[in-house]
Amino acid sequence: MTTSTPNGPFVGRPVIALLAIVALMLAAANLRGGLVVVGPLVTEIRAALNISASAFSMLTTLPLLCFGIVSICVPWLTRRWAPQWLSIVGLMVISLGVGLRLVDNYALIILGTLLLGSAIAVLNVLIPGLVKAFFPHRVGLMTGLYSVTLTAGAGMGVYLAIPLLEQFDNWRVPVAMWAIFPLFCVLFWLPMIRVKGVGRPANPVRVSLWRDKIAWSITFYMGLQSFYFYSMATWLPKILLENGLDAHQAGTATAFINLVSIPFNLFVPILAAKMANQRLLVVGTFMVSFIGIAGLWWQPNAAPLLWASFIGMGCGSALSLALSFFVLRAENTAQATALSAMAQSIGYLLAALGPVSLGLMRDISGHWQWALLLLLVLQLGQLASGWSAARPIKVKPDQSKL
Structure with missing residues (x-):
């Protein structure tokens, strides 16, 4: 482009x-x-x-x-x-x-x-x-x-x-x-x-970002937030059902993830575009996500709607931040497309592993504690990659005319 x-x-x-x-x-x-x-x-x-x-x-x-x-x-x-x-x-x-x-x-x-x-x-x-x-x-x-x-x-x-x-x-x-x-x-x-x-440009240029550190930070952030979202979307109802909630309560809590995420979907990118760097948003996203998973790990049936609300805040904010990074860290449309392609390619491959990995850990251990602990650890990785991606630095691609 x-x-x-x-x-x-x-x-x-x-x-x-x-x-x-x-x-x-x-x-x-x-x-x-x-x-x-x-x-x-x-x-x-x-x-x-x-x-x-x-x-x-x-x-x-x-x-x-x-x-x-x-x-x-x-x-x-x-x-x-x-x-x-x-x-x-x-x-x-x-x-x-x-x-x-x-x-x-x-x-x-x-x-x-x-x-x-x-x-x-x-x-x-x-x-x-x-x-x-x-x-x-x-x-x-x-x-x-x-x-x-x-x-x-x-x-x-x-x-x-x-x-x-x-x-x-x-x-x-x-x-x-x-x-x-x-x-x-x-x-x-x-x-x-x-x-x-x-x-289509008159002189097509191949934009390669595979050696750029910022691009890799954004890619890992995209991948880890996708892993988190698809894992929760798949297994949250099962986690709540196995901890004593009925189907209606589990379904309502799961629906809260999408419902609560909507205002964060809208306002996080607007705030991100106005900031010199987005580290405050990265930290805030980490905190609400961590609280939501920690609540499930500690006592899932104590306040399921509260835990689901925190998870929804985190999922909505993280997705919006990842999408914002695609355009904020690119100089032009071709770079934004290349960055989006790289981050989403690896990101969704990681996302496909999420539900499978957590389900396997549940089957082996007989409970959800280890699976939720894995998500808590991965939140630290998401925080680290987001902290790097939030720096006000544009990607520097290798370019070559075709």
């Missing part, structure tokens, strides 16, 4: 600027809903397809692996095609991938899952770079809105699944919604094709 113009491409063009905001937010809303919608429908889907629990788990594990593997290829794609076109194609592939998850053939469902995960991986990487290109002086606000919309899209996928299932008595209806929605969003991306200064 080209370097964005200093003032952005929408100066004096409020209508197209508003369309760009809507397009970015609609794309963000599609990045989790089609994945998480199957979680509440697990019983109906397994019964309809006659598949085992391990076979069903592939529908949630494979996308994370796609995130890790495909993300690293996105800078290569942006050197050949404009990011606006890639965004449009990504939305269409999301629609196709979700559509294939509606059929009765498990092999086609797996193919759809791979397409869905790959398309989301492309958009995951592209959007921070497009925020930098479209709104160079509003990166904090736009990153916050993107983070909130990402969380809200995931929430819609979960919260609408059961009401739609009960209304239509068919598990395919809530899933099909996420096949139709991306096609509607494409309409808002078509005007973005004509936005100048953001397309």
Whole structure:
């Protein structure tokens, strides 16, 4: 991608600027809903397809692996095609991938899952770079809105699944919604094709960040916060159930993670963009996350909503900080895309290990204490990587023309 113009491409063009905001937010809303919608429908889907629990788990594990593997290829794609076109194609592939998850053939469902995960991986990487290109002086606000919309899209996928299932008595209806929605969003991306200064560069430059210390700090921060979030999202209900809470209490506490994270999704990037360095935010994020896990480790049934609230604060703040680092530590759009690709590739591979690692420790020990202790130790690693990433230093890539 080209370097964005200093003032952005929408100066004096409020209508197209508003369309760009809507397009970015609609794309963000599609990045989790089609994945998480199957979680509440697990019983109906397994019964309809006659598949085992391990076979069903592939529908949630494979996308994370796609995130890790495909993300690293996105800078290569942006050197050949404009990011606006890639965004449009990504939305269409999301629609196709979700559509294939509606059929009765498990092999086609797996193919759809791979397409869905790959398309989301492309958009995951592209959007921070497009925020930098479209709104160079509003990166904090736009990153916050993107983070909130990402969380809200995931929430819609979960919260609408059961009401739609009960209304239509068919598990395919809530899933099909996420096949139709991306096609509607494409309409808002078509005007973005004509936005100048953001397309494929005339002289493509390969941006490599693999030797940059700041890039590695951001990568580890992204990876450890992803490990933390996906571990909690997977196992918090089970942890609470095994400590005497009923299903309703466990479900309510888990829902609090997403609910409480929303204001932090919005305001942390805005604050981060105004700060010379973000170390105060890194420390605050560490403290609330540490308290939440320590509470679960100490006495999970004493105040489950309180522990879940602290976990939600930490997850929302950490994700927003990681996304902010992608744009704040980059000089231009190409660097932001390369940094996003590197951090998300390794980050989501680490995230895929989280639920598996904690589940294995639970099976071996017979309790959750050691698994939660691991998360406490990893929070120290997240603090250290965030402390380094928060320095007001831009990445210094190795560059070579192709």
